[in-house]
Amino acid sequence: MLLTIPNLYGKSFLAEKDFTKEEFVYLIDLAMKLKDEKKHGIPHRHLEGKNIALLFEKPSTRTRCAFTVACTDLGAHPEYLGKDDIQLGKKESIEDTAKVLGRMFDGIEFRGFEHNKVKMLAEHSGVPVWNGLTDLWHPTQTLADFLTVKENFGRLEGIKFVYVGDGRNNVANSLLVGGALVGMDVRICSPESLFPATEIVELAQEFAKQSGGRVTITSKVEEAVAGADAIYTDVWVSMGEEDKFAERIELLSPYQVKMEMIEMTGNDKVIFLHCLPAFHDLETSYGKNIHANHGLTEMEVTDEVFRSKHSKVFDQAENRMHTIKAVMAATLGNME
Numbered sequence: 001m002l003l004t005i006p007n008l009y010g011k012s013f014l015a016e017k018d019f020t021k022e023e024f025v026y027l028i029d030l031a032m033k034l035k036d037e038k039k040h041g042i043p044h045r046h047l048e049g050k051n052i053a054l055l056f057e058k059p060s061t062r063t064r065c066a067f068t069v070a071c072t073d074l075g076a077h078p079e080y081l082g083k084d085d086i087q088l089g090k091k092e093s094i095e096d097t098a099k100v101l102g103r104m105f106d107g108i109e110f111r112g113f114e115h116n117k118v119k120m121l122a123e124h125s126g127v128p129v130w131n132g133l134t135d136l137w138h139p140t141q142t143l144a145d146f147l148t149v150k151e152n153f154g155r156l157e158g159i160k161f162v163y164v165g166d167g168r169n170n171v172a173n174s175l176l177v178g179g180a181l182v183g184m185d186v187r188i189c190s191p192e193s194l195f196p197a198t199e200i201v202e203l204a205q206e207f208a209k210q211s212g213g214r215v216t217i218t219s220k221v222e223e224a225v226a227g228a229d230a231i232y233t234d235v236w237v238s239m240g241e242e243d244k245f246a247e248r249i250e251l252l253s254p255y256q257v258k259m260e261m262i263e264m265t266g267n268d269k270v271i272f273l274h275c276l277p278a279f280h281d282l283e284t285s286y287g288k289n290i291h292a293n294h295g296l297t298e299m300e301v302t303d304e305v306f307r308s309k310h311s312k313v314f315d316q317a318e319n320r321m322h323t324i325k326a327v328m329a330a331t332l333g334n335m336e
């Protein structure tokens with residue numbers, strides 16, 4: 001596969017809004033190429049000899065494993081630094097920590113709460129910094145989601161992409177802006193009290209104007225899912241919001257993704273996406289607690305949809321690794 005290569009060398013990856021459509025689509029296409037190379041055992045050690053810091057203030061399965069395996073495949077050494085391992089903002093300022101890490105590592109991944117922290121790391125470390133999730137954005141997730149869409153439909157432009165649920169969370173923000181950036185028909189469907197923030201909607205509208213995409217924010221499920229190519233949902237309560245369960249269950253129950261909603265699209269080829277982890281059964285202690293306290297056996301998606309032919313959630317999870325690999329290779333790698 002021949003790719004036109006935008007120069008992203010040295011650039012941090014903090015949010016979709018910092019990239020042009022061509023750059024963002026290039027990362028998805030590069031991920032497709034790297035995925036193909038991995039499947040065929042073709043070496044792609046674009047980060048030979050590099051050292052990568054993986055900073056995690058929150059737990060993670062997919063993002064941590066994706067960065068770790070991607071580093072190894074690219075020939076780099078990943079060093080995991082959990083919330084109790086370094087002094088980031090506790091006994092040492094973020095600025096000073098960034099300067100120290102930048103002297104030792106060639107690139108830094110950060111997962112945490114405040115978006116400002118990842119921005120400060122990028123500002124002061126002098127090396128590329130990659131956002132593994134903050135309260136505001138989850139851009140490496142968007143890349144994996146859009147790679148999954150492209151694998152299923154062969155394109156991104158004009159795809160009717162519906163996000164149903166908490167419209168204010170980081171995943172919704174990223175999908176809204178990212179979808180508008182690449183020219184999708186993005187629809188956020190949530191109760192009015194959980195509509196995305198005005199500045200995020202305005203940003204998405206600006207991008208949609210340039211890309212030929214479309215942005216719809218609605219509380220009406222039937223209107224949102226009509227003709228949908230992809231239906232996406234996320235947990236109703238994000239990490240750090242555990243006191244909001246009762247309120248969110250009441251607000252979001254009408255937005256649960258069930259087979260009736262899939263059928264409402266009128267599109268037998270519609271795909272179901274979820275960034276995971278998902279609460280679709282009682283096979284977790286978390287799920288069992290929710291069942292004991294609120295009586296629910298499944299939350300944002302029914303087990304039937306989760307396990308159906310429409311569900312591409314495990315392709316999506318795998319694609320985290322290929323897309324994260326593309327981000328690191330493009331911003332730090334020797335791509336010749």
Ligand code: CP
Binds near residue numbers: 060061062063
């Ligand atoms: N989707 C996602 O970010 O998964 P993890 O929390 O497991 O990294």
